[in-house]
Amino acid sequence: MVLQGRLETEIEIMAPAAKFFxxxxxxxxxxxxxxxxxxxxxxxxxDWETPGSVKQWTYTLxxxxxxxxxxxxxxxxxxxxxxxxxxxEGEVLNEFKSFKSTVQVTxxxxxxxxxxxxxxxxxxxxxxxxxxxxxxLVQKLTKDIDDHLVKP
Numbered sequence: 001m002v003l004q005g006r007l008e009t010e011i012e013i014m015a016p017a018a019k020f021f022x023x024x025x026x027x028x029x030x031x032x033x034x035x036x037x038x039x040x041x042x043x044x045x046x047d048w049e050t051p052g053s054v055k056q057w058t059y060t061l062x063x064x065x066x067x068x069x070x071x072x073x074x075x076x077x078x079x080x081x082x083x084x085x086x087x088x089e090g091e092v093l094n095e096f097k098s099f100k101s102t103v104q105v106t107x108x109x110x111x112x113x114x115x116x117x118x119x120x121x122x123x124x125x126x127x128x129x130x131x132x133x134x135x136x137l138v139q140k141l142t143k144d145i146d147d148h149l150v151k152p
Contacts, residue, residue, distance in 0.1 A: 003097075003126060007119045007135045011142045015149035017105040017113040021081040023145055024103050028055065035144035037137055039066055051076055056090075061133040067091045074100070081105040096131070097122040101138065115142050 013020060023030065026049040031038045039058040046053025051073045058068045069090030076083050082104040092099050102118040117138045121131055 003123045005121055005123070005130055007121075007130060007132070009117050009135055009139055011115045011117075011139060012108070012112060013115055013142065013146035013150075014112045015146045017081055017107040019149050020113060020115060020145060021083075021105045023149075024083045025049070025076060025078075031141070031145070034148045035141050037140055037144070044070065059137065061137055092131070092134070095124055095128045097124055099131070101134075103138070117142070 023034075028041050029043070029048055032040050037059055039060070040056075041058075042056045044054040044056055048055075054070055054072050056068055056070045058066050060066055067090065069087045069092050071085045071087045074084045074086045082102060084102045085100060087093065087099040087101075098121060100120045102116075102120075104116045104118075106114045106116070108114055117135070119131060119134055119138075
């Protein structure tokens with residue numbers, strides 16, 4: 001019985017790696033103005049930049065009912081442009097014992113960047129499907145942010 005899993009996706013974007021990384025590093029409060037999948041991000045403890053700060057995201061999957069999740073940034077790696085999030089409260093934990101996501105942005109030779117998302121999870125039981133809808137959400141979010149950052 002395999003309850004733990006990992007999903008990954010890589011997305012090529014046109015935006016510079018530093019600009020994209022900065023959105024997740026210390027400007028996530030702008031995301032609701034960028035993507036229609038994210039409705040709100042509220043700060044509950046700490047600040048927008050410090051690991052350990054608590055934020056609540058309100059979002060939709062597949063255009064359905066709004067959902068929410070509280071997360072904290074576990075780790076920020078400035079050099080490798082990587083942020084690791086830990087979800088600790090919200091609807092996602094109705095099906096998963098643990099749910100973590102990591103975004104890493106790598107500059108490409110020439111123009112653009114490569115965004116890699118990793119979702120690590122542990123299901124509450126073996127009948128629960130993989131969280132593919134969350135992978136689709138981060139893919140859409142990545143595209144929305146890229147479009148925002150490169151528009152003239």
